[in-house]
Amino acid sequence: MFFLTASNRLKFTFNVSSGSRKALGNITGISTVSRNCTTCNSKKFAIFSDSLSSLLAINNRHLETGYVQKLITDYSQLSNSGKIIILIWIPSHIGIRGNDLADEAAKSALNLSMSALKCSATDLYTDVANHCQRLWQAEWDGCVLNKLHSVKPLLGYSNLSSLSRQDAVVLRRLRIGHTRLTHSYLLNRQDQPECSHCACALTVAHVLLECNHYNVVRQRYFNVSSLHELFDMVNAQNILGFIRDIGLYRLL
Numbered sequence: 237m238f239f240l241t242a243s244n245r246l247k248f249t250f251n252v253s254s255g256s257r258k259a260l261g262n263i264t265g266i267s268t269v270s271r272n273c274t275t276c277n278s279k280k281f282a283i284f285s286d287s288l289s290s291l292l293a294i295n296n297r298h299l300e301t302g303y304v305q306k307l308i309t310d311y312s313q314l315s316n317s318g319k320i321i322i323l324i325w326i327p328s329h330i331g332i333r334g335n336d337l338a339d340e341a342a343k344s345a346l347n348l349s350m351s352a353l354k355c356s357a358t359d360l361y362t363d364v365a366n367h368c369q370r371l372w373q374a375e376w377d378g379c380v381l382n383k384l385h386s387v388k389p390l391l392g393y394s395n396l397s398s399l400s401r402q403d404a405v406v407l408r409r410l411r412i413g414h415t416r417l418t419h420s421y422l423l424n425r426q427d428q429p430e431c432s433h434c435a436c437a438l439t440v441a442h443v444l445l446e447c448n449h450y451n452v453v454r455q456r457y458f459n460v461s462s463l464h465e466l467f468d469m470v471n472a473q474n475i476l477g478f479i480r481d482i483g484l485y486r487l488l
């Protein structure tokens with residue numbers, strides 16, 4: 237990051253932890269540079285930044301970010317003392333005169349010790365959530381023998397909000413492979429039911445993928461070879477349409 241005055245070109249560098257959000261680092265940089273304007277004799281300054289998100293946060297006065305609040309306070313004080321600071325977005329460093337100075341300053345900052353930055357807890361939400369997701373996925377990757385692993389090897393939220401409550405319930409039962417049709421025998425202390433068409437064990441996978449009796453109907457709705465492919469690639473309405481068409485919707 238660098239800033240210019242009417243008569244001087246000055247540079248300022250600092251290094252922030254890689255764990256800090258990039259926008260936070262940029263806002264802090266702009267804030268620190270603007271404070272340095274206080275000690276300069278010049279009246280007019282232009283601060284250039286390639287971080288559009290940081291400049292928008294400042295322009296939109298996202299005061300929930302403590303650093304934006306501090307920057308605006310400093311900016312007001314500088315304005316009251318007769319100094320003019322203009323923030324300018326540069327989409328990239330290409331073709332901007334003097335950017336060799338900025339790039340050089342940025343590279344040299346890597347050798348500096350880390351500057352401690354305070355940040356609000358909300359700034360860390362995304363990083364914490366991503367970290368937990370990675371830990372969860374790593375644990376799930378080791379559970380290949382779990383029958384649900386083949387249905388959803390890549391963890392993540394499944395959005396069923398467009399479905400009715402009943403459709404969502406049916407689809408979730410199909411995804412976990414537990415339905416009244418295929419599993420009520422456990423509660424009733426009966427033998428596992430068989431498919432009435434081919435005498436195979438009646439399972440969700442058998443109905444959705446394997447039973448030849450449903451081949452013709454199945455072809456009208458989807459053509460897949462695994463449950464993962466089915467639930468990952470096929471529209472939920474097609475799966476529900478198939479289940480309705482073969483007359484099992486109310487039995488699940």
Ligand SMILES: [Zn+2]
Nearest residue numbers: 431433434447
């Ligand atoms: Zn069958």
